[in-house]
Amino acid sequence: MSSKDFTVDEVAQHNKQGDLWIVIDAKVYDLTRFADLHPGGANVLWAPGVGKYQVPSPPISWNALTQPPHTPTAGKDATDVFFGLHRHEVLLRPQYARLQIGTVRGETERIKPPAPGALSRVPYAEPTWLSPGFHSPYYNDGHRRFHNAVRAFFMAEVYPEAMRCEENGKRVSQALVDKLSAMNFLAMRIGPGKHLQGRVLMGGVVTPEEYDHFHELILNLELARFGTRGFVDGLLNGGVIALPPIFNFGSPDIQARYVPEILGGKKYIALAITEAFAGSDVAGVQTVAVRDGDDWVVTGTKKWITNGTFADYFTTLCRTDQGPLVLLIPRSDNVSTKPVKTSYSSTAGTAYVIFDGARVPASHMLGKVGQGLYVILSNFNHERWMVAATSLGAQRVIVEECLKWTNQRIAFKKPLHAQAVIRAKLALMIERVEACQAWIENITHQMNNVRSLAGAVVVHVSTDYRFISRSGRETAEDATQMFGGRGITMGGMGKIVENFHRTSPFDAILAGAEDVLGDLGVRQAIRKIPKDARL
Numbered sequence: 001m002s003s004k005d006f007t008v009d010e011v012a013q014h015n016k017q018g019d020l021w022i023v024i025d026a027k028v029y030d031l032t033r034f035a036d037l038h039p040g041g042a043n044v045l046w047a048p049g050v051g052k053y054q055v056p057s058p059p060i061s062w063n064a065l066t067q068p069p070h071t072p073t074a075g076k077d078a079t080d081v082f083f084g085l086h087r088h089e090v091l092l093r094p095q096y097a098r099l100q101i102g103t104v105r106g107e108t109e110r111i112k113p114p115a116p117g118a119l120s121r122v123p124y125a126e127p128t129w130l131s132p133g134f135h136s137p138y139y140n141d142g143h144r145r146f147h148n149a150v151r152a153f154f155m156a157e158v159y160p161e162a163m164r165c166e167e168n169g170k171r172v173s174q175a176l177v178d179k180l181s182a183m184n185f186l187a188m189r190i191g192p193g194k195h196l197q198g199r200v201l202m203g204g205v206v207t208p209e210e211y212d213h214f215h216e217l218i219l220n221l222e223l224a225r226f227g228t229r230g231f232v233d234g235l236l237n238g239g240v241i242a243l244p245p246i247f248n249f250g251s252p253d254i255q256a257r258y259v260p261e262i263l264g265g266k267k268y269i270a271l272a273i274t275e276a277f278a279g280s281d282v283a284g285v286q287t288v289a290v291r292d293g294d295d296w297v298v299t300g301t302k303k304w305i306t307n308g309t310f311a312d313y314f315t316t317l318c319r320t321d322q323g324p325l326v327l328l329i330p331r332s333d334n335v336s337t338k339p340v341k342t343s344y345s346s347t348a349g350t351a352y353v354i355f356d357g358a359r360v361p362a363s364h365m366l367g368k369v370g371q372g373l374y375v376i377l378s379n380f381n382h383e384r385w386m387v388a389a390t391s392l393g394a395q396r397v398i399v400e401e402c403l404k405w406t407n408q409r410i411a412f413k414k415p416l417h418a419q420a421v422i423r424a425k426l427a428l429m430i431e432r433v434e435a436c437q438a439w440i441e442n443i444t445h446q447m448n449n450v451r452s453l454a455g456a457v458v459v460h461v462s463t464d465y466r467f468i469s470r471s472g473r474e475t476a477e478d479a480t481q482m483f484g485g486r487g488i489t490m491g492g493m494g495k496i497v498e499n500f501h502r503t504s505p506f507d508a509i510l511a512g513a514e515d516v517l518g519d520l521g522v523r524q525a526i527r528k529i530p531k532d533a534r535l
């Protein structure tokens with residue numbers, strides 16, 4: 001017998017205070033010294049059925065639903081008790097993994113976390129194009145290769161920092177930005193276009209010519225899988241929304257001077273539109289630009305500016321005596337920022353920005369005087385689509401969280417999903433996420449096939465955006481009910497649901513309030529009703 005191979009009888013003898021072993025999924029843990037340090041307290045570990053090892057019951061499976069009457073397993077072995085109270089990741093943390101002293105003879109572990117980057121096998125946890133047996137008209141093998149590379153890279157390189165920054169509120173590290181920049185992450189997030197020319201994307205897995213909006217959709221959906229909304233916005237979202245006006249309206253000199261260092265991750269940029277004075281009514285901004293010789297002098301404030309706390313440049317909407325104007329304003333002694341504490345993590349760098357007579361040369365105009373609203377509004381559609389994609393990605397993770405949780409949580413002596421009311425909530429969140437996916441893929445296909453988001457597509461982006469953000473909040477509510485106290489607790493079992501419940505309102509506000517956008521979509525549709533259309 002190997003020293004790490006214990007019989008069931010041996011394990012069962014270590015079942016008292018001062019000598020406590022338990023088995024979780026065929027692995028033997030010595031909790032004797034850990035008991036007093038256990039965050040859940042020591043006494044729960046002496047509870048009947050915990051230290052005393054029993055032959056594990058069959059795993060509670062999704063199929064159990066179809067096999068009534070279900071055999072209750074609560075409290076009969078430490079595996080089920082453990083997974084009713086902790087996420088699997090607890091066992092993988094090095095300080096806890098070392099509590100394992102061996103395995104139970106003749107048994108093998110059954111509960112394995114998917115390998116980093118692997119697809120989830122939980123139903124609905126992946127979009128259908130990634131699910132065995134399904135087909136899609138939108139994705140090809142190149143998209144699959146890209147997806148594999150992105151998920152593996154994100155899980156290995158980005159996920160650990162996402163967890164840290166979401167909690168400690170610090171901005172993304174330069175080391176990670178450098179790694180992302182080597183993949184041309186920010187350039188890819190802006191979408192297909194001339195700015196990709198000559199770049200090696202994701203290590204060369206896709207060429208700039210092949211790169212399309214479905215690649216971009218994949219990036220957004222994968223980012224959302226972290227369940228860290230603040231960090232996702234902190235991950236250079238400022239650049240995603242502030243650079244296009246430079247591409248589309250900046251002079252060649254301005255582009256040559258600023259774009260390379262921003263796409264290279266050496267400098268940061270934010271989009272400065274919203275103010276305490278004006279949100280969805282962008283035309284109401286109060287920040288003023290006054291012409292003084294060859295310069296513009298800017299005075300005013302901006303609020304809720306994503307990445308603003310660490311931005312070097314601001315793509316800024318101002319008013320002038322001849323109409324709205326967008327200026328690229330570098331940080332200077334006359335530009336200051338301070339954090340705005342919102343309900344998501346300050347890793348997003350959300351800022352209050354004060355322009356106090358900031359002077360910029362006229363060469364920094366992005367478009368003409370009077371054209372400012374056009375510059376900004378033409379940028380909004382892409383941002384809305386991105387926010388909708390982020391919301392969708394997060395909703396899918398919530399569906400997976402809820403399916404797993406209701407499968408492993410025992411209440412009233414049955415898995416939670418033995419309750420019809422829980423299954424009804426699951427059905428609703430599944431149908432919402434699949435409808436959102438179908439809708440966004442349709443829009444993405446249109447984006448691949450029109451030169452700019454115009455006419456009918458804009459109508460759809462507006463209503464699509466509203467549908468997805470509303471679905472997100474309904475799913476957040478349902479998920480929170482299923483997780484109970486855990487759904488309102490930061491950290492632990494319900495941490496992803498809690499994060500989504502707290503941050504899903506962002507999806508209904510960023511890039512224009514969802515109600516304003518829904519109304520915009522309907523007004524545009526009304527304008528398009530043929531004059532001779534009658535019932």
Ligand code: HEM
Pocket residue numbers: 022029031038039040041044045047050078081082085086087090091096099491492493
């Ligand atoms: C290897 C064994 C174990 C380790 C490493 C461990 C670790 C932890 C940790 C880190 C937490 C804090 C919450 C979290 O991060 O999820 C926790 C909470 C808790 N643990 Fe354990 N635990 C173990 C076994 C058990 C067992 C067998 C029980 C059985 C009764 C138990 C009962 C609890 C309870 C009741 C809480 C509080 C849960 C809450 O606040 O929602 N733990 N444990």
